[in-house]
Amino acid sequence: MHAVHWPFRWLGELVYPRACALCGTTLSPDAPWACSHCTSRFMDDLSGAFCPRCGRVAEPYMVSPDGCRHCKGQRVHIDALVRVGTYEGPAGQLVIRYKFNRCQYLDAILGTLVADAIAGQAWASQIEALIPVPITLWERWGHGFWPVGLLVRAAARKLNIPVWRAAVVRGKKRRQAELPASARAANVRGIFRIRGSQHLAGRTVCVVDDVATTNATINEMAKILKKAGARAVFAAVVAKTTPEKIFSKNRDQGP
Ligand SMILES: [Zn+2]
Ligand SMILES: [Zn+2]
Numbered sequence: 075m076h077a078v079h080w081p082f083r084w085l086g087e088l089v090y091p092r093a094c095a096l097c098g099t100t101l102s103p104d105a106p107w108a109c110s111h112c113t114s115r116f117m118d119d120l121s122g123a124f125c126p127r128c129g130r131v132a133e134p135y136m137v138s139p140d141g142c143r144h145c146k147g148q149r150v151h152i153d154a155l156v157r158v159g160t161y162e163g164p165a166g167q168l169v170i171r172y173k174f175n176r177c178q179y180l181d182a183i184l185g186t187l188v189a190d191a192i193a194g195q196a197w198a199s200q201i202e203a204l205i206p207v208p209i210t211l212w213e214r215w216g217h218g219f220w221p222v223g224l225l226v227r228a229a230a231r232k233l234n235i236p237v238w239r240a241a242v243v244r245g246k247k248r249r250q251a252e253l254p255a256s257a258r259a260a261n262v263r264g265i266f267r268i269r270g271s272q273h274l275a276g277r278t279v280c281v282v283d284d285v286a287t288t289n290a291t292i293n294e295m296a297k298i299l300k301k302a303g304a305r306a307v308f309a310a311v312v313a314k315t316t317p318e319k320i321f322s323k324n325r326d327q328g329p
Contacts (some may be wrong), residue, residue, distance in 0.1 A: 076293045081099065082245075086253070092105075092222050092313055094107070094108045094109040094112050095107045095108055095112075095168060095171065095177075095183060096108050096109075096112040096115075096116070096167055096168060096171075097109060097111070098166055101255050106310065107183050110143055112164060114235065115163070115164050116136075116159070116164045116165070118163075119159035119163035119164050119165055120158065120159050120165075120187075120191075122159075122160070123136075124157060124298075124313075124314065125135070125137060125141055125144070125145060125152060126139055126141075126143065126154045126155065126156070127139070127140070127141035127142070127145050127146075127154065127155065128141060128144060128148075128150070128155065128289055129155045129156070129157045129286060129289070129311065129314035130142055130143035130145070130314065130316060131160060131314075131316060133207055133225040136318055137208070138167055139154070139295045150289070150293055150296075151293050151294075151296035151297040151300060151307065152281070152289070152293060152296040152307055152308060152309045153197070153306045153307060153308050153310070154195070154197060154308050154309075155289070155292070155308070155309045155310070155314075156191045156192060156194070156195050156308070156309070156310050156311075157191065157286070157310070157311045157312070157313065157314040158184075158188060158190075158310075158311070158312045158313065159188045159312070159313055159314075160313060160314060160315070161285055161287075161313040161315035161316075162315065162316065163176035163313075163315060164240045165187075165312055165313040166285070166315075167312040168180065168183070168184065168313075169184070169221075169285055169312050169313045170285050171223075172184060172221060172283065172284075173217055173221045173268050174309070176217070176218050176219075176308070178197070178218075178219050178224065181221075181224040181225045181227075181228050182228045184225040184228070184284075184312055185224075185225040185226065185227065185228020185230075185231070185232065186228060186229070186231040187312065188225060188226075188229040188233075188234055188282060188310050188312060189228075189229040189230075189232035189233045192229070192233060192280060192308075192310050193233065195308075197278075197306075197308055198233075200278045200306065200308075201233070201235060201278060201279065201280045201308065202235060202236075202275075202277050202278055202279060203230075203235055203236045203237065203238040203240075203277070203279050203280075204226050204229060204233070204235060204236075204237050204238070204279070204280050204281075204282050204310075205237075205238050205239070205240045205241065205279050205280065205281050205282065205295070205299065206222045206226040206237065206239065206242075206281075206282050206283075207222055207281060207282065207283040207291055207292065207295055208218075208239070208240050208241050208242050208243040208266070209222070209223075209243060210244075221284055222283055222284050223239075223283060225312070229282065229310075234293075236307055238270075238273060238279065240268060240269065240270060240271075240273065240279070240299065240302075241266045241267065241268055241295060241298065241299070242266070242267050242269055242272060243264050243265055243266055243267075243303075244264075244266075244267065249264070250287065250290070250291065255287075255288045258287070258288045258290040258291075259288070259290040259293070259294070261290070262290050262291050262294045262314055263294060265294065266294060266295055267298075268297050268299070268301075268302045269297055271302035271303060274299060274302045274303045274304045275301060275303035275304075276304075276305050277303075277304050277305060278304070278305050278307075278308070279299060279304055279306075279307055279308070280305040280307070280308040281295045281296060281299070281307060281308070281309045281310070282309070282310050282311070282320075283309070283310075283311045283312075284311065285311060285312065285313050285314075285315065286309075286313075286314050286315070289309075292309045294310070295307075296309065307309045
């Protein structure tokens with residue numbers, strides 16, 4: 075793979091100087107993927123405390139395995155969730171550039187960030203495979219590629235575990251972004267189908283998605299994976315939104 079890719083990347087850098095993946099300013103040759111200003115913004119976002127059950131931003135003293143005030147008592151199928159950063163912060167910015175500006179080359183950066191986020195969790199060593207949330211062919215055509223499919227490959231390489239494409243999707247009835255929080259779980263109910271469930275019996279896996287708002291999608295995935303025999307299902311997302319902010323600001327916004 076690398077032998078094929080590196081000359082093009084090298085040529086690309088001669089023609090287009092490397093730019094910060096977040097703000098677009100030109101980078102010095104020794105800089106990583108973001109400028110120093112964006113790196114420090116990113117580190118702040120990454121180091122923020124979040125609820126291990128729903129992924130929402132939480133005060134450090136309020137972080138508990140039972141959940142935060144938003145998700146405590148709510149029925150969830152995922153055993154725990156980790157996020158790289160917030161959708162409102164630089165992690166969300168990076169996902170938007172990746173998915174909607176056809177910046178496919180960000181897959182390795184995003185995959186590494188997801189792998190590092192998983193590796194920092196107490197449950198990391200239990201994970202036997204990563205399972206990407208599938209999208210429809212139509213969605214794939216819209217993006218020009220499969221955003222989660224690519225980044226999950228990079229994450230799995232870094233964690234040295236396989237990727238299982240254990241589920242396929244029938245297509246949502248409506249785009250989640252068009253719906254209020256209360257309608258999203260019903261909109262994704264029954265849309266995924268397991269393929270090859272024999273792999274899943276007794277296994278511990280981690281579902282990966284790019285963005286989570288109400289967690290309806292990853293919860294539905296966890297539900298069917300457990301139905302197919304998975305022992306435990308964890309989840310990792312790049313960017314977690316604060317649903318309250320989105321729904322109070324604009325009902326039509328967000329993923
Ligand atoms: Zn920058
Ligand atoms: Zn919570």
